[in-house]
Amino acid sequence: VSRRIRLGMVGGGQGAFIGGVHRIAARLDDRYELVAGAFSSDAARGRASAAELHVAPDRAYASGEELAARESARPDGAEVVAIVTPNHAHAAPAIACLRAGLHVICDKPLCHTMEAALELAGAVRESSALFALTHNYTGYPLVRQARDMVAQGVIGAVRVIQVEYPQDWLTTALEETGQKQAAWRTDPARSGAAGSVGDIGTHAFNLAEFVGGQRVGSVLAELTSFVPGRRLDDDARMLLRFEGGARGMLWCSQVAPGNENGLRLRVYGAAGGLEWAQEQPNLLVHTPFGEPPRMIRRGGAGASPVAAHATRIPSGHPEGYLEAFAQLYRDFAEQILARREGRAPDPACQLVPGIEEGLRGMRFIAAAVESSRAGSTWVVLG
Amino acid sequence: VSRRIRLGMVGGGQGAFIGGVHRIAARLDDRYELVAGAFSSDAARGRASAAELHVAPDRAYASGEELAARESARPDGAEVVAIVTPNHAHAAPAIACLRAGLHVICDKPLCHTMEAALELAGAVRESSALFALTHNYTGYPLVRQARDMVAQGVIGAVRVIQVEYPQDWLTTALEETGQKQAAWRTDPARSGAAGSVGDIGTHAFNLAEFVGGQRVGSVLAELTSFVPGRRLDDDARMLLRFEGGARGMLWCSQVAPGNENGLRLRVYGAAGGLEWAQEQPNLLVHTPFGEPPRMIRRGGAGASPVAAHATRIPSGHPEGYLEAFAQLYRDFAEQILARREGRAPDPACQLVPGIEEGLRGMRFIAAAVESSRAGSTWVVLG
Amino acid sequence: VSRRIRLGMVGGGQGAFIGGVHRIAARLDDRYELVAGAFSSDAARGRASAAELHVAPDRAYASGEELAARESARPDGAEVVAIVTPNHAHAAPAIACLRAGLHVICDKPLCHTMEAALELAGAVRESSALFALTHNYTGYPLVRQARDMVAQGVIGAVRVIQVEYPQDWLTTALEETGQKQAAWRTDPARSGAAGSVGDIGTHAFNLAEFVGGQRVGSVLAELTSFVPGRRLDDDARMLLRFEGGARGMLWCSQVAPGNENGLRLRVYGAAGGLEWAQEQPNLLVHTPFGEPPRMIRRGGAGASPVAAHATRIPSGHPEGYLEAFAQLYRDFAEQILARREGRAPDPACQLVPGIEEGLRGMRFIAAAVESSRAGSTWVVLG
Amino acid sequence: VSRRIRLGMVGGGQGAFIGGVHRIAARLDDRYELVAGAFSSDAARGRASAAELHVAPDRAYASGEELAARESARPDGAEVVAIVTPNHAHAAPAIACLRAGLHVICDKPLCHTMEAALELAGAVRESSALFALTHNYTGYPLVRQARDMVAQGVIGAVRVIQVEYPQDWLTTALEETGQKQAAWRTDPARSGAAGSVGDIGTHAFNLAEFVGGQRVGSVLAELTSFVPGRRLDDDARMLLRFEGGARGMLWCSQVAPGNENGLRLRVYGAAGGLEWAQEQPNLLVHTPFGEPPRMIRRGGAGASPVAAHATRIPSGHPEGYLEAFAQLYRDFAEQILARREGRAPDPACQLVPGIEEGLRGMRFIAAAVESSRAGSTWVVLG
Secondary structure, three states, rough: OOEEEEEEEEEEOOOOOHHHHHHHHHOOOOOEEEEEEEEOOOOOHHHHHHHOOOOOOOEOOOOOHHHHHHHHHOOOOEEEEEEEOOOHOHHHHHHHHOOOEEEEEOOOOOOOOOOHHHHHHHHHOOOOOEEEOOOHHHHHHHHHHHHHHOOOOOOOOEEEEEEEEEEEOOOHHHHHOOOOOHHHHHHHHOOOOOHHHHHHHHHHHHHHHHHHHHOOOEEEEHHHEEOOOOOOOOOEEEEEOOOOEEEEEEEEOOOOOOOOOOOOEEEOOOOOOEEEEEEOOOEEEEOOOOOOEEEEEEEOOOOOOHHHHOOOOOOOOOOOHHHHHHHHHHHHHHHHHHHHHHHOOOOOHHHOOOHHHHHHHHHHHHHHHHOOOOOOOOOEEE | OOOOEEEEEOOOOOOOHHHHHHHHHHHHHHOEEEEEEEEOHHHHHHHHHHHHHOOHHHHHHOOOHHHHHHHOOOOOOEEEEOOOOOOHHHHHHHHHHHHHEEEEOOOOOOOOHHHHHHHHHHHHHHHOEEEEEEEEHHHHHHHHHHHHHHHHOOOOOEEEEEEEEEOOOOOHHHHHOOOOOHHHHOHHHHHHHOOOHHHHHHHHHHHHHHHOOOOEEEEEEEEOOOOOOOOOOOEEEEEEOOOOOOOEEEEOOOOOOOOOOEEEEEEOOOOOOEEEEEEOOEEEEEOOOOOOEEEEEEEOOOOHHHHHHHHOOOOOOOOHHHOOOHHHHHHHHHHHHHHHHHHOOOOOHHOEEEEEHHHHHHEEEEHHEEEEHHOOOOOEEO | OOOOEEEEEEEOOOOOOOHHHHHHHHHHHHEEEEEEEOOOOHHHHHHHHHHHHHHHHHHOOHHHHHHHHHHHHHOOOOEEEEEEHHHHHHHHHHHHHHHHEEEEEEOOOOOOOHHHHHHEEEHHHHOOOOEEOOOHHHHOOOHHHHHHHHHHHOOEEEEEEEEEEEOOOOOOOOHOOOHHHHHHHOHHHOOOOOOOHHHHHHHHHHHHHHHHHOEEEEEEEEEEOOOOOOOOOOOOEEEEOOOOOOOOEEEEOOOOOOOOOOOOOOOOOEEEEEEEOOOOOOEEEEEEEEOOOOOEEEOOOOOHHHHHOOOOOOOOOOOHHHHHHHHHHHHHHHHHHHHHHHHOOOHOOOOOHHHHHHHHHHHHHHHHHHEEEEEOOOEEEO | OOOOOEEEOOOOOOOOHHHHHHHHHHOOOOOEEEEEEEOOOOHHHHHHHHHHHHOOOHHOOOOOOHHHHHHOOOOHHHHEOOOOOOOOHOOHHHHHHHHHHOEEOOOOOOOOOOHHHHHHHHHHHHOOOOEEOOHHHHHHHHHHHHHHHHOOOOOOEEEEEEEEOOOOOOOOHHHHHHHHHHHHHHHHHHOOOOOOOHHHHHHHHHHHHHOOOEEEEEEEEEEEEOOOOOOOOOOEEEEEEOOOEEEEEEEEEOOOOOOOOOEEEEEEEOOHHHEEEEEOOOOOEEOOOOOOOOOOOOOOOOOOOHHHOOOOOOOOOOOOOHHHHHHHHHHHHHHHHHHHHHOOOOOHOOOOOOOOHHEEEEEEHHHHHHHHHOOOOOEEEE
16 A cells, blocks of 8 residues: 655644645645644644644644754654745745755745745755745646746747736735735735735736746836735736846736636737636647637647646546646655655656746845836846 | 545556546545555456555456445445446446445436436445546536526526537547447447446436536437447437426437537526636636626635535646545545435535436436337437 | 729618618628618608618609619619518519519528529529528528538538527517517518518527538427517427438527527537537637647638638637628628629629528528428428 | 718828728718828829719819818818828928918827927817817717716725726738838838837827816836837837825736737726726726626616717617727717807717827827937926
């Protein structure tokens, strides 16, 4: 009987959002079992969460650092730890885990400051453990297929990359109502120098690079806070120059009424285009120049092996956000098992974002903030 | 620490489709753990499947009957058993489980013959155990909301119910290639008297009654086998008369190229309409007469508590087929726990289809086949 | 300088709907000039309409018969007459025009009774003049392309033809409010034996035959009047058997809230499918079996010469209902000119429906009404 | 009998595109008759065009200047002249017409240089004749409704305006094949300093201001020529600052494969949003914050009197590009008639763009070019 990978978690107690997503993602393909957690900085809430989550009381810890220390000392201890706290609380527990030899799955953006990010990157470099960053939209099968099609030259030399990520949930001053998610995301102390840019702009940026196959060389941005009293940007508009010659735009917003989670990517090359939208993730539109557009559907005709690797059920049976998120967990499981067994992992499982993507996201945030402060000048990404 | 419900499974070994779906559905909300299985009539395949599925070798059984006998005798035995075999192999293991006091989750259609169905219904009646039938499309949050809106009178007296379920995977004689799913579905011995009508027509029928709030009184049908040599219908077209006065049509097809899993329902009343399509399950279009159509989105504005009960993540983060399927497992878990604890279950968890829906599906199949054989006459459902 | 064809009109005075559409259709491609009219049975209204329409007062007539007599006697008289009255008033003026040697463009359905239809057909047979029936949806370029693709065998042998035409404007008893369009359409004396079946079901029927390339052999129908007090059907559901072996369904409704003019056709063959919807007329979805669906757009890649013949402006610049209607006028103009010049018309202009399509529509109405009255039996079209 | 307004045309001979559109637009609502033209700089082609267009041979002129002189001298001469030549040939004939007292309908952009534009503006100022500029997308009924809803405060204070206009027809070097439309549009001598920005960017800019209700204060742009050898931009990306505090982006491209005529506008305010796309022009999506999105359809429930003014046929019967274009002609006809009759025109007909919109478009082009040349700096519109 094969055994599941033992998982710990930092954050994600009662009232949290993304922690629950990570747990479903870990469970969905049955590669993990949750064995330990530092679910909350509030001890009672942490214990209550543990009980709900089938975690033994003695493995509910007060902090990520304690979890790292205690679990790494157990023969049946957690092998990998998911960090699902607000941004400012990523680095410390992640570093503690890495130093204790535990693999880490960290939510994005990497950290709230560049300093913390660099320190964390150092810890990754020095550790023998693996590090994954949950830019979960890269787990969608048709996103991966789009990336592959671009790399194969199907649309020719890439010219234009348009990416946008509008939402509407911060259209009003939700943070003033005590709503927990809004509160920390609009607080510079916990979120960092950027609001919408860090929260969702980084996803859009990551997706553009992941699919487009070119790194962003420089950014020109204007960040705006439309809601009175808000301390961080809730809308940002940017021009992008890619290193391979492509040009593009990025828009992220949390004040665009009617948009729920409207991440959308369009890539145009000399020979065709590709269009994908997160809210219709089972469809990739391929527009070869001079031919009728083709609707490639997950699991259907035209879906490639790259997409098939990241799909579970037949076409027409929609997979969604949770399945895409789970794909990162599933692929990372293969990396962990390969490491454990001293073999090379399945190459199909190597697309999980890691510390490099994390650092690029931080540089993107820094460049966007700097550009906007300078009145919208081109800023080179470090 | 709460504990998970112990689950056994009959069928679903390597190469099967729906068994894997049931397992993901059981895992997704963390209410079950798979502890036993009779995964295959082929013993070696059954053991191999068990090993892959983290099931102990001594709990991999040769048959559902053996599973029922042995697991019901263990103090830590399975409490509920999922039956995921082809239609002709539903009744026997289900009856064995029920008689052993084990709850049953059975795939649809209920059985391959009416006789078997009635025998199974008798076993359910005589058992203290619970019985669920996985008409999984009723697990979609916006399907439930649609049902609720109809029941609340939001669209007025229902006049017209249009339901369709086109697929294309049997456009050619796939069953002659050895494809396992096609083989049993087109074989009267294993599938029953109907092909597409049993496989997908029953889903469409169930959805129409579930949402429409009226029972179908009589059916007029024409069943056709378009692919040469095929022994069961691969396309059927029907008129429906509902007991509450509504009229409608039902189309199911497995030979409609371009359609993957196109279940779609439209209900029109004197004051408005509702439209839902399985391939865009996060959207329910409400068309109040004389007002602009409203797009109700899962988790968004306009989504009701009924929908919220069946949703996990915010709007714009698409949920899909697996989450809807999991909803039946989650709600059934509450029913099992309530039974165990001697209390009434949460009313929100009472929508899981059961033996009545299974019998209605069998009567629908029988009536459709009879009508078609008689040259398309109205046949009253028993 | 070429000259325009001189057009007369019967019906279409102030307050009418379809007359205005015919006039725009006649003008759009500049092949006609309106020179005479019997716009209304109310003389004052007829004169006022003439003045608005740039028609000389002495060419505003009291009846179609008078128009036929007087215009055919003038050297500069109308050459063709459009009949745009309610159904019961088609035959008499059309016959008068044909006997006077004037070409006729008649709105659909052909007549209100089979007797009138047969008499009109006789007049067409005996006349040297041409006769067109405005089943205007056949004027859409992508409808014609769909027909051509079916005829070319692109989708293989046709198996299933699904057509529907839901509207919602008669959801309530609009005819009781004095609304003119509703009043005559729900009045058996003016509309004939059918309501929605005659008004829109005939369009759906015509489209299915036009594109599907097979004649309907028999019909099984249920016609219903949902609105209390309504004397004609406002919703009808039918099964169709085509002479070439295809099977299908037809639904027409004027009580389906949210549907404006939802004519939609889907044709499936052994090798692929075609889908077209009138409200998105610039798109034809072609679904070759085993390949990604292709979106063929009017004027774009994949649009054929057949479509190009019926299009005026580049793709992406939407054409609509009026342009499709105008296409019949444009093609009929070529037929008239060719007749005048004693030459064969451009074959591309030969798709205009005529008396045969009119008679088939009448037989369809009769068969549907007969089937429904008999409790939904198969009725062969005459 | 009312009479039609007499129309002359400069440009629009055989092989041209937009001239034919203007003629259909003029005919569609029957307010004009074409009586004269300088259809081509090639005399033979001009005469041949006149013959095809039912224009008398003696009213086919060699130039716009000649047309202005001769027609203004006739008692039955043209009252209004449409200028449909390439950009560089707008100003001279327009000025000649205006000085001769003829009203002018001019295609966009206003001119190829700012100097010409200012000279033309001077002529408009000094003339008693009227001047219209065919920013035809403002003729769509739901565009006008969107403008009205913004002005009424329905979506609250406007924050974000996103506009884009992708096409794909210049993805390859079409201008090198001799294609006439491509040739002049990519030639600085005939098009002006901008390519895609002048051809379609001006439409996007105009639409943003028209609906958004705020003037663009400054522009930051990057213009790119992706096709080797092309002398003018074929793709441009811009940030916009509006004078009322809104922020936005503008993208125009003629090298985005799969996009035909993808003009699309989204406006978000503190209380809701509006979304409209030219290729689905009969739909306006209104997204009140905190409520389900509403689909407002031309002619349907929710369509306002402003939209009704610009619509001809019932909802569900699609109107398109030609009807929107015709709306400008129809409204301008009322302005001409009112001027002739010495009365105030119907206020509903006052939305036709004129010289001010033309000048703003020219300033927009100039600012975008200047910004891009300076490395993407903010440039204030004059």
